[in-house]
């Protein structure tokens with residue numbers, strides 16, 4: 001594991017579990033996003049139990065704090 005400065009991916013494609021609509025969003029680097037309004041059906045997504053944000057639950061890429069540290073920084 002000699003990749004100390006892995007580039008952090010800031011784009012994550014969220015797939016709605018209700019309607020299957022996928023939308024690519026840019027993630028904030030310093031915060032976890034708890035709610036996400038699906039642009040397909042309008043439902044509000046929330047993280048699954050144990051996940052720190054909607055990107056970890058429904059996104060194609062985990063949120064930046066998780067990418068950097070391997071875990072979310074203590075929320």
Ligand SMILES: [Zn+2]
Nearest residue numbers: 016019038041
């Ligand atoms: Zn939806």
